[in-house]
Amino acid sequence: MRLRLDIAYDGAAFSGWARQPGLRTVQGALETALATVFTRWGAPPQLTVAGRTDAGVHATGQVAHLDLTAEQWAALARPRRPTAAGTTRDPFAGLVRRLNGLAGPDGDVVVRRASVAPAGFDARFSPVWRRYRYRVADLDAPRDPLRRGHTTWYPGRLDQDAMGRGALRLLGLHDFAAFCKPREGATTIRTLQEFRWDREPDGVLVASLQADAFCHSMVRAMVGGCLAVGEGRLTPDRLDDLRVAAERTSAFTVAPARGLTLTEVGYPADDALEARAAQTRARRDAEGHRPGDVSPEDVAATPTATADGGR
Secondary structure (H helix, E strand, O other): OEEEEEEEEOHHHOOOOOOOOOOOOHHHHHHHHHHHHOOOOOOOOOOEEOOOOOOOOEEEEEEEEEEOOHHHHHHHHOOOOOOOOOOOOOHHHHHHHHHHHHHOOOOOEEEEEEEEOOOOOOOOOOOOEEEEEEEEEOOOOOOOHHHHHHOEEOOOOOOHHHHHHHHHHOOEEEEOHHHOOOOOOOOOEEEEEEEEEEEOOOOOEEEEEEEOOOOOOHHHHHHHHHHHHHHOOOOHHHHHHHHHHOOOOOOOOOOOHHHEEEEEEEOOOHHHHHHHHHHHHHHHHHHOOOOOOOOHHHHHHOOOOOOOOOO
8 A cells, every 4th residue: 555645844954855874864754753653564664755855955845655565554544443522533644643753753844644645656756847945035135033944045135137037048948967966877857847036025035946857956056046147147148058058067156955945746637647657767767867867758748837836
């Protein structure tokens, strides 16, 4: 039985999502909690995630799945005693409560929902888009100490219009090698479906981004490039020239992790989940790419998402 978990976390105290020996990570905390919950019923479940976030990056809409053995599922779904009100306890509510108590007693990681995954669902291979938001407070915005862990403070004034023009130059299907940390055998071709800058009522600048997938450090690098445009050190056209060159550059600085939040992962309709996952997985295997990378063919086959938010 495959379960879907919807997860949120404050990345400040975590060394990223992926499990690492000797370090506190989101995956490590949750899988340790799962091992405790299912300690009497075989090997502990392992998590597969939609997108592995870096150290310090936050999430409000992360998605992962886990597979339970028949014995584990029976233990989770076995009948419970009725409550004092005569109602039956929800086994998923109990699982969520236990995971949250074990993995994040201080509330820095929260499983918001656990549910039976639809047939063919794969948290990593089924998505058709991801959304992020990045918060920046320049000199025209207040520096709220209560939001310091989720907002980058920029020591200058930023031109929102210029940043918006720079962001528009990057939209579409491109090789984003100039904005990705290189990984052997991994493609850097992506479809950036949305990238815009808005000022919130308090003056904080917020970048909204959506793509079929993002390669390593891509969002923070594109934000860093736009910050250089906003300060006048680069022009929007120069940002596009750097993209076309498809080589890592020192023309801008990658933005800090603390301003970045994964807000949502988009999946196709339930009847298309299995086909989407099989298509993505088969192309990875055929081309020798690591899981999570996107090939040009995958991008072309990805349905265009509505541009109504940012990943």
